[in-house]
């Protein structure tokens with residue numbers, strides 16, 4: 001996969017940069033999760049070491065193939081377990097002091113760079129400013145405020161954003177999803193392609209949504225609350241996911257009932273239309289349930305309260 005498969009202006013900008021002589025020593029890719037930071041950092045790394053005379057990365061030359069199999073000797077990836085300590089940074093610096101084996105530079109990608117301890121960030125400072133040779137760093141971060149200002153000032157900052165739904169849909173189609181699935185996922189993920197792909201692969205999420213919908217269908221009046229709560233009450237560890245799903249359904253119900261806007265979950269629109277309670281009652285129930293959970297009320301009680309609210313109890 002190359003720059004052209006990644007939709008959006010950031011990809012275009014980084015491509016120009018990598019293929020020009022303007023490459024700097026350190027890039028800081030920042031923005032919300034699921035916006036393509038790591039994917040693009042990897043593409044940049046391959047482009048910088050690619051041996052092709054044509055479009056880079058070519059994903060076919062020996063260098064690209066080594067990258068793709070995870071064995072490029074001049075590529076260093078750092079990711080946190082809980083944090084990134086000073087030892088991990090010193091190890092990177094030591095590797096940079098050895099001449100690159102194959103490419104004419106090392107490329108370092110530091111994932112979740114904001115997880116570097118202050119000591120680790122300090123250890124990195126000097127190398128970031130004047131790394132050996134043509135070495136290039138890519139720091140990836142969702143929380144730029146956790147980085148020392150001195151680190152940030154040594155990097156060229158590239159900001160990532162969620163795509164417009166339409167762009168996300170195109171990006172998903174380019175990855176082989178059908179048009180219908182791409183449209184649904186682009187909306188569900190609100191333009192986060194990473195989140196959309198995660199949802200696409202997550203059978204558990206779709207099963208949970210089916211269960212949640214089934215529980216709603218079983219809910220007609222106050223007497224049903226216990227029965228309707230039962231299948232979800234045992235899913236305490238998925239309480240937040242269930243509330244997210246209910247919030248999404250409430251939002252779609254409000255669109256259906258009040259008109260205006262587009263239904264996000266077009267695949268279950270018919271089922272939603274059959275529900276007899278209002279989206280707004282459901283939404284206020286969801287918000288109340290979130291408050292209850294955060295003050296340690298039992299999940300089953302929060303869920304039952306939500307259902308009572310929905311049936312007007």
Ligand SMILES: [Zn+2]
Pocket residue numbers: 049050051052056057058059060061062063064065
């Ligand atoms: Zn190549």
